[in-house]
Amino acid sequence: MTVPNTSTLRPLYKAAQVGELDRRTIAAGIDGFALMQRAASSAWHSFRSRWPQARSLTVMCGGGNNGGDGHVLAALAMQSGLKVQRVALKPLDELSGDASQAAQLATSAGVGCEDWHAGIELTGEVIVDALLGTGLTGEVAGRFRRAVEMINAAHRPVLSIDIPSGLVADTGAAPGVAVQAACTVTFIGDKIGLHTGDAPAYTGEIDFRPLGVKAQAYFDIFPTAWRLDDLLLTEAFAPRLRTSHKGDMGHVLVMGGAPGFGGAALLACQAAARLGAGKVSLATAPEHIVASLLRCPEVMAHGVRGGADVGELPESADVVVVGPGLGQAAWGQAVLQSALQSEAPLVIDADGLNLLASQWPDTQRENWVLTPHPGEAARLLGCSVAEVQADRPAAAQALQRARGGVVILKGAGSLVAGPGGLVVCPYGNPGMASGGMGDVLSGMLGALIAQRGNIEFSAWLATMVHALAADRAAAQEGERGLLASDLASYARMLINP
Incomplete structure (x- = not known):
């Protein structure tokens, strides 16, 4: 890396x-x-x-x-x-x-x-x-x-x-x-x-x-550690070549949305699309297909009843996002197992992390990003949330050493731990304390990794764009009532400086 x-x-x-x-x-x-x-x-x-x-x-x-x-x-x-x-x-x-x-x-x-x-x-x-x-x-x-x-x-x-x-x-x-x-x-x-x-x-x-x-x-x-700076955005998001086409911009596959939990995966898909992924696919429970088409018809939605239905979908993608709305029952376990068998870079969030802690406690990869909040980090580390919060830098680095790849420990002052060291995101606001924010971050990560390839730098950028988008939204309309679905449009402006 x-x-x-x-x-x-x-x-x-x-x-x-x-x-x-x-x-x-x-x-x-x-x-x-x-x-x-x-x-x-x-x-x-x-x-x-x-x-x-x-x-x-x-x-x-x-x-x-x-x-x-x-x-x-x-x-x-x-x-x-x-x-x-x-x-x-x-x-x-x-x-x-x-x-x-x-x-x-x-x-x-x-x-x-x-x-x-x-x-x-x-x-x-x-x-x-x-x-x-x-x-x-x-x-x-x-x-x-x-x-x-x-x-x-x-x-x-x-x-x-x-x-x-x-x-x-x-x-x-x-x-x-x-x-x-x-x-x-x-x-x-x-x-x-x-x-x-x-x-x-x-x-x-x-x-x-x-x-x-x-x-x-x-x-x-x-x-x-280092403190992230929004000046990186201008450097990182230069204008696209006039001859660019969707095949140049990467293919993101989002795997999630167990029966009855379709919203999280749809949020991740829409965020991936708004951050410039050339193609976005969704593997979700069949009953969520209609909702997907209505919300974001640009997403290629596939109904998946279990691991056998996943087939070659992960192999066709440049990056796989797995976890939003996944659940921890048999459906979620089968879908995560299919993702883990893929060689594509992975972004794992939500119940994907909880399943890693319970079902794959020793699995390591260098080409994945894990995005735990303190509770999920505690389960992955086998400690209490209080212990994680007592020393967040140490917790993020310990998890990265144990699992490899890149770890984003979410929360006030989100931390990104990777082979290049530890960085801190100074942006974000209390309005982000609402459901779906992590799903949007996962989609953003998928889009940037698909386009850039560099997993660690993409994690820096996605963490920063996610937080800055929330800051722009809060500055315009206030922190209370900020929804995860509000972020994608502000993020789009940030990556087109």
């Missing part, structure tokens, strides 16, 4: 990697406190660009370098004429190193300081969260937990420095409470945990400031 090019994507790192980048930057000659001042100055500019009318702020400072960033920001705010409330979770005389120097700078600038206590009143129009930083690995406890709860209870906009306190930088999990920020300004290297899992509920807008550090210049610190 050809590995796609990641050079145009933003690299994402784990906390320890960013810590090493920080250490090497200091070792190369930049003073640690100077780097802290640079970070605080960037955070101050981020604050001013979002809340230019604010005249007061509260800065909540923890005991480490994250708190040090907060102390310096408090000094900058005071020097700019704002009213500053500085609240320390650790007494200033107990600080050490750069954090102590930062606190002294703020005091010299005339910023007062209050030790945090349960009854303290937060007075700023905006709150700056400089409590914990990226070192957190578990649940926030003690006074820090109460401070986070107090910030959230204040119902004021929050700027989090580096990461919302309570969020785990390596996983995106919030195992307890976490600050709900309106904006997160993060430094040196962007963190994977800001883009997946629970993170979208807490980060607000993410403002990445590299502070002059060129992370990718350190070739031995390889990014944990």
Whole structure:
């Protein structure tokens, strides 16, 4: 499988990697406190660009370098004429190193300081969260937990420095409470945990400031993942040759729609057609044929009563999508078995994944894409949904290692794990929490693989087009009431830039 090019994507790192980048930057000659001042100055500019009318702020400072960033920001705010409330979770005389120097700078600038206590009143129009930083690995406890709860209870906009306190930088999990920020300004290297899992509920807008550090210049610190960028679409969807015909555009076969479950397969077929597949065929229960003809007459529908009726259909296709509306009864098992016997690339979703977990627990392929949501991923991995969500990047990579090919772990911050590494999709919205969205993604995957051949890059593109189409639809008509069938027309516009 050809590995796609990641050079145009933003690299994402784990906390320890960013810590090493920080250490090497200091070792190369930049003073640690100077780097802290640079970070605080960037955070101050981020604050001013979002809340230019604010005249007061509260800065909540923890005991480490994250708190040090907060102390310096408090000094900058005071020097700019704002009213500053500085609240320390650790007494200033107990600080050490750069954090102590930062606190002294703020005091010299005339910023007062209050030790945090349960009854303290937060007075700023905006709150700056400089409590914990990226070192957190578990649940926030003690006074820090109460401070986070107090910030959230204040119902004021929050700027989090580096990461919302309570969020785990390596996983995106919030195992307890976490600050709900309106904006997160993060430094040196962007963190994977800001883009997946629970993170979208807490980060607000993410403002990445590299502070002059060129992370990718350190070739031995390889990014944990990459963040997908919609600029890829223009590069990937060039105008077609004027001599193109349907035979050049691939043939997608959708296998699904057990008796009584025909809608999912029809959604997948229509999405495949709208994303430019030259031919789309459907193998479904006979009673769904009329509905297929009425909904999308361009699809070549075949009535299938069982595995014997499938015949040579998979061999005639460039890619086979199996799972939408498949069911787990005898019909679904027979149809999936027929698909697995084919050498064509496969896209497996929904009950296709559940059947893989129960009936084909050891099957591996390099030419397939598996598209589980967290529940399906848990069944495939033999663990709980909570364990999957506690570390989504690790779960996606573990499943890819176990099953081969490419794995798309769906959800907020969908992850694509393949031979080329791990990528995160930063697009999508809560309106996608409705039935049929996964079926549409499967159809899109089938169409792009049929046209492009490169399974992994097609998975990147399909995941991104799917999410961006939902974002366009929501922007026009709102998130609530967004239907899976709404996405195909918006997706068509995206792939014709």
